[in-house]
Amino acid sequence: MKRENNFKSAAKTALEMLKEGGFEAFLIGGSVRDYLMGLPIGDIDVTTNATPYEVEDVFKDYNVIETGIKHGTVTVLLEGEPVEITTYRSEGEYSDNRHPDSVEFSRSLRDDVIRRDFTVNGVAYSFENGFCDLVGGIEDINNGIIRCIGDAETRFREDALRIMRALRFSSVLGFTIEENTKIAIRKCKELLKNISAERIREETVKLICGKNAYEVLEEFSDVLGVILPEIKPLIGFEQINRHHIYDVYTHTLKAMTKSRPSKTIRLALLFHDIGKPACVSFDEKGEMHFYSHPKKSAEITANIMTRLRFDNDTKNKVVTLVEFHDSPITVQGSNSPDRRRIKRIMSQIGEELIYDLIEIKRCDNSAQNPDYYRGDEFYGKTLEMIDEIIGGKECFSVKDLKINGNDLLRMGYKGKEIGEALRICLDGVIDGRIKNDYEEILKFIEKK
Ligand code: ATP
Ligand code: MG
Numbered sequence: 001m002k003r004e005n006n007f008k009s010a011a012k013t014a015l016e017m018l019k020e021g022g023f024e025a026f027l028i029g030g031s032v033r034d035y036l037m038g039l040p041i042g043d044i045d046v047t048t049n050a051t052p053y054e055v056e057d058v059f060k061d062y063n064v065i066e067t068g069i070k071h072g073t074v075t076v077l078l079e080g081e082p083v084e085i086t087t088y089r090s091e092g093e094y095s096d097n098r099h100p101d102s103v104e105f106s107r108s109l110r111d112d113v114i115r116r117d118f119t120v121n122g123v124a125y126s127f128e129n130g131f132c133d134l135v136g137g138i139e140d141i142n143n144g145i146i147r148c149i150g151d152a153e154t155r156f157r158e159d160a161l162r163i164m165r166a167l168r169f170s171s172v173l174g175f176t177i178e179e180n181t182k183i184a185i186r187k188c189k190e191l192l193k194n195i196s197a198e199r200i201r202e203e204t205v206k207l208i209c210g211k212n213a214y215e216v217l218e219e220f221s222d223v224l225g226v227i228l229p230e231i232k233p234l235i236g237f238e239q240i241n242r243h244h245i246y247d248v249y250t251h252t253l254k255a256m257t258k259s260r261p262s263k264t265i266r267l268a269l270l271f272h273d274i275g276k277p278a279c280v281s282f283d284e285k286g287e288m289h290f291y292s293h294p295k296k297s298a299e300i301t302a303n304i305m306t307r308l309r310f311d312n313d314t315k316n317k318v319v320t321l322v323e324f325h326d327s328p329i330t331v332q333g334s335n336s337p338d339r340r341r342i343k344r345i346m347s348q349i350g351e352e353l354i355y356d357l358i359e360i361k362r363c364d365n366s367a368q369n370p371d372y373y374r375g376d377e378f379y380g381k382t383l384e385m386i387d388e389i390i391g392g393k394e395c396f397s398v399k400d401l402k403i404n405g406n407d408l409l410r411m412g413y414k415g416k417e418i419g420e421a422l423r424i425c426l427d428g429v430i431d432g433r434i435k436n437d438y439e440e441i442l443k444f445i446e447k448k
Contacts, residue, residue, distance in 0.1 A: 004038050007031065010081035011044045012127055018085075019128075021058040023050040025085075026109065026124035026132060033120050036141050037173070046085045047124065049107045055085050071103055088112035094158035097194045110134055117155065117162045118169065119147045144175040152184035160191035164203035164227070167220055171210025189223045200227050201308040208270055209261035214253050221249060230300050233277040240288045245369045248276050254367035255360075264314060265356050268321035269363055271301040298323035317356075320349050325360050329382060335374060337382040343389060343396040343430045350397070351390055358382050395429050395436045398422045402438045403445075411445070421445060 011027055018025035025048040034041045048055065052069050055076075063077040072087035090111040092102035106112060109124060113134050116122045123137035131138060135149050146169050148155045148162070156162055163185050170177050177185070192200065204227065207213060217224055225232045234248040246254065256269035275296025281289050301322045305315040327345050331338050346354050362379040365372070389396060401422060408418045425441050428434045434444045 005035060005041055007035060007041060007125075007127075008044060008079075008081055010078040010083055011046070013078050014044070014046050014076065014083045014085065015126055017058055018046070018048050018050060018055070021050065021054070023048050023054065023058070024109070025050070026126050028113075028124045029116070029121050032123045032125045032131075033137075033141060035125070036123070036138065044081060044083045046083060047088060047109070047112050048085060049088050049109075050085075051087055051105055055087070072105055086112075089115065091115045091158075097157060097160045097191045098196075100158070114149055116149055117159075117165055119149055120145075120169065120173075120175070122149055140178075144173070145178050146170050146173075146175045146181060147178040148181050148184070152181045153187055156184050156188035157191065160188060161195050161199050161203065163189060163192055163223065164195075164200060164207065167216050167223065168203045168207040168210065171207045171212045171216040173210075174212045185220070185223065189226050192223070192226045197307060197309045201310065204228075204308075205263055205267070208256065208266045209263065211261075213266075214257040217253050218250075228304060230274055230304060234274065237277050239276075240282075240286065242287070243368050243372050246367070248273050251367050255363045258363040258366055259359055262356070264317045264321065265359055267305075267314075267318045268301075268325065268356070268360055271304065271318065272297055272322050272325045272360065272364060274300045294323050294326045297325075317353060320353060321357055321360055324349055324357055325364060329358075329361070335378065337378065337385050339385060339389070340430055340432070342382070342385060343394070344427075346386075346389065346396040347398070347426060347430065354386055355383065358386070395426070398426050400436070401425055401429065401441065402436050403441045407438075407442075408445075421448075424448065 007027065011031065015025045015027070025046055027045065028047045029045040031041045031044050050058065052066075052072055052074050055074050056064050059076045065075040065077075067073045067075045067084065072089050074085055076083050076085060088106045088109060088111055090104050090106050091100035092104065094100050109132065113122045113124065119135045119137040119140045121137070122133075122135040123141070124132040126132070140147055146166050148166075166177055166181060166185060169175060207216065210216070221231070221235050225235070231249070234252060237248040239246070239248060239251070244251065252270060252273055255272070256266055259265045259269055273293065275293045275298075276290045279290045279293040279296050281291065283289060298319050302315065302319050305318060310318075324345060329337050329341050329345065331341065342354075345357070349357065358379060362376075365374055388394070393400070395401060403422075403425065405418050405422065408421055413421055425434075425444065428444055429436045429441075434440050
């Protein structure tokens, strides 16, 4: 069969060199799976009967990094590609649901395959002998099934992260999870509490960016609730308000999966309404309102992202997007984007985040009652307006003002007053009450 994709030439070189050294070696894991699925091929993982020191010897003329030499992994830089080479190994008992108590190197491919997580990740390939499938992985790839290698419950008890990995692969590959694997996920989900924040974070981000994130998170909301207990109040929380037809959790998933798979946008959409249940109130007609929920959601988001040890840059962006997701970009009653409102938001969140914010608003709006959807054209016009504001170098931030802090200092302003005065000037310019002109701004301040 002719395929669209092919293994990278570095993969071939790695296997050839190991063979010349007298060893057995196969590609395994994601690259073989992706090859069989006709997808672009990512990282190259090689498994071999050579010990790490033997591998280092074979590649002694190359750049070799001892990535995890105790566990048998070294990374070799071949033709500009990092190739991860791991010695066949079998694993001892797991007493902490995380790490094997011991790792033993082995000379048998079978030992190495059966310690891997899912059948779809257990197919080995060599250029000479083709596929070596000891676990029925090819059939599961063809049928789109995620199935544990061996007894599912045992495998999840060994390493509970595999639960998140099952959900992640199901989401990213669009595969269904086999029935016994599902039952074991439900039995073992609480063990996820033993897994490190970093590992949970990495799998969660991949999961929410997958093409089947909606289906997976709808079905496994209980698993998500173990790692993100803050989500639990959203599940089944009906919104008695004419703008909404879904409970908060369903709305959240629908909004999230309408966006492009960007990490920051998807995280912001996952968390945008997480503060709603805590902010609910009723009006005299019995309709629900959620005043100040963006602020509450931002607060909860910051806590979650700190706990999951996200880097500060990602955390700050997501928290800001959550905080501003509901800030109006029209004047009340109008259905056209309002330049002043948009510039005011830009003055607070900056030019880098404004496009993401508009995408979040579009997804949020389109996952509510369709009668109130503003329409794609509205969002298109909004983006054009932002292009004009940025392209035309219109003033939307304090640093764009024709007056600066030093000018005010000379006029006798001190400390905090300077920031406040600049802010007032900026509002005046954005609102069109004054021109962005040195003399005019001076007069304006003197009057104030
Ligand atoms: P991708 O790199 O596309 O995300 P992958 O399948 O290569 O997918 P990795 O996390 O890179 O996934 O792991 C490489 C291989 O190592 C997997 O295919 C699997 O065979 C094995 N593996 C990884 N993590 C585990 C685990 N927690 N338990 C058992 N086997 C694992
Ligand atoms: Mg990989």
